[in-house]
Amino acid sequence: MTTLNSRVPEGPIKDKWTTYKDKIDLVNPANKRNIDIIVVGTGLAGGSAAATLAELGYNVKAFAYQDSPRRAHSIAAQGGINASKNYMGDGDSNYRLFYDTVKGGDYRSREANVHRLAEVSGNIIDQCVAQGVPFARDYGGLLDNRSFGGVLVSRTFYAKGQTGQQLLLGAYSAMNRQIARGKIEMFNRHEMLDVVKVDGKARGIIARDLVTGKLERHSAHAVVIATGGYGNVYYLSTNAMGSNATAAWKIHKKGAYFANPCYTQIHPTCIPRSGDYQSKLTLMSESLRNDGRIWVPAKIEDAKAIQQGKLKPNDIAEENRDYYLERRYPAFGNLVPRDVASRAAKERCDAGYGVNATGEAVYLDFAAAFERYGKEQAKIHGISNPSKEKIIELGQAIIESKYGNLFQMYEKIIDENPYKTPMMIYPATHYTMGGVWVDYNLMTTVPGLYCIGEANFSDHGANRLGASALMQGLADGYFVLPYTIGDYLSDDIRTGAISTNSPEFDEVEKSVQEQLEFFINNKGTHSVDYFHKKLGKVMWDKVGMARNEKQLKEAIKEIQGIREDFWKNVKVPGDLNELNAELEKAGRVADFLELGELFAKDALNREESCGGHFRDEHVTEDGEAKRDDKNFAYVAAWEYTGKPSEAILHKEELEFKDIELKTRSYK
């Protein structure tokens, strides 16, 4: 086991980034024209990076598996983006954003990276407004902010409930400008299937044209991976159907260390599963917890009756309801951070108090908010002695103006009117804090290979705060990578074009081709989804919201078994050289089957509870997560050696010079 060098610059934390930028090596504009960069993935991180690198003068090749960069899953982010602008004058600052993010991450992120993120956060908003992103504004014409879980200021900028969409369209428009200038060559409907290394450096990729099925060789002086998280290892998640870990996993197998895979965010407010046919889960914005109260029946017999359809939620009297978050966490109540809210829901449902047929749902009830807003409105409109119905009507109008689209979405999916009966929610896999290990420059352990956005591990520690994913993706792509990559490429100005006619490209293409041919020729007995669902069930049951040694060991064995079965019995219809969705899925699931095992191994190694990682063995007397800073204040970065079970652990010790390590308390 070695210690990893994070290459964090010396000096006081608030000056690190500025001083570093002043001293970094640059590539002059004429030389940039001779340097090629590959960017894989075109969400917020990849899209903004591709646009900015092209703008600087590099030749960029960008790859997306969808038919347009605009469709990357960043588009689905609803709530907003954080920035320490302090426009509200409520005491926000770079330091406070930095502090909140490190604390929210349960002290498992790298301080210097998080501070840099806070420093550039304001610039992101300036940039997006200049690009024409229509953020919400107040009546004076200035930008509006809202508040999110786990913080005490309002620093979240938003564009209705479609902030991710608008930010992605901003980055996409910047890309389009560069595509039109010929500085970005865009490869839509292409999937990267492996990285090519020459003399130890990343020098290109093998990609498959998903329409023709042909393999292609692409070379470059540096490769940037921006392919998002691995939440679909659970089969069901809020990720898009195509979201996958293949690029990240393939580079891991070629030498990039994979860090903290066990840190996964299970989002508390998702629409519950309704049946085995379920293909994905839908998130409802966290902002709903501002006005909704979460409860389950206090009596087990009431819960059973509801599960059997004999009672309705409105039949349960107020005194027979258990508002368990308000009961357990009086200070933060329904607004505790995501990991805490999710585990509390699971605890009640495991105890038998769940409220739908599957027993895996809790209520999110707006009745109190209807009444509160209704009374306020009656006063504003000078209605004396309003009837109860009038109050509810007035209150519902306010809730509709705030969350109308979410209520409508819920009704479309569940077929129940949430104005009349409480919503049902349940936690679902949403975001992965773990990912490819990168240093301060966002470079992996392979020279010339970079990883940005959700795909890397660096900024969110063991738990991500709401509205921080968009911030990190754009910070990495617009303002961090374009500087740091120059430091590496300054040594490459005399290299010239990289040939794809080399033994290295031959070898990687051959291995990719062999795997594809294997799938088509295997003629097994079960579809790809059959194996993916089996993996997802093991991951959810044994490596989900709460984990313990016994179950993790079982999970590792079971995943190995599923993997063996997969390679024997998977069935992929169709041909190689055509559009073949089953073939695409097969490669992705093959990688999830390996990643899932490393995930469980990492969870087994981390003998503490922190953020999204909760070990049953490590709890305080009142059932809360118990961190172990003495033994586990490190990043676990795994080196691939042939099998996930034989991965070697490398540690990056986390230093907290500017923030004191404390137990998170939201009570």
Add this chain to the structure above:
Amino acid sequence: MNLTLKIWRQKGPEDKGGMVTYKVTDISEHMSFLEMMDVLNESLVAKDEEPVAFDHDCREGICGMCSLHINGESHGPDKGITTCQLHMRMFKDGETITIEPWRANAFPVIKDLIVDRMAFERIQQAGGFISVNTSGNTQDANAIPISKHSADLSMDAASCIGCGACVATCKNSSAMLFVAAKVSQFALLPQGKIEAADRVKNMVTQMDLEGFGNCTNTGACEVECPKGISIENIARMNREYLRATL
């Protein structure tokens, strides 16, 4: 419920293609339409037949990937939704459902229900942006106040997901609603006004080059748009275009 599906199958761009009939059984009314398609595809894989190719990704109505023409309507019989948000409770047991790809000359079929929407990409590349460097060294975000009204209208236009339902439903295969949404988003903001004239001319020129038809004010696009983009945007684009060309 049990259903009969009539689905457009086409091996590739050169293939002639045709409708093929399938049966699906035990479909839950709580399934989404695409989950019903998953059930069909799983059954086809089990029988060693090739599954039906269709575009989909986020399955929550925002990526704009899904694109089915169901019983003659873009995104099927419900309003204000994409195909992935359509649920089987909108159909009756025993019903026959016809499923086709988007039909437009500018959207050639790639395979089965998947069409090529690169024409939309080229229109955006012709001018769907503000020419600002991505350096972050712009002015402060609050330096130019923008009226809430304009910002809200701009946001409404910007909520277009680029799915192409407007084109597929239009009898002229016109892309006016799509182009107008982008033109409007920028034209309504001070940042977008600088290049407004060139933008509208370049985007409209590209739209015509791609072979989309013209607008005859039928309004079907607005009805079928999953995001409720208003045809007022087309009127605004026409005004912008007139101003730019006079």
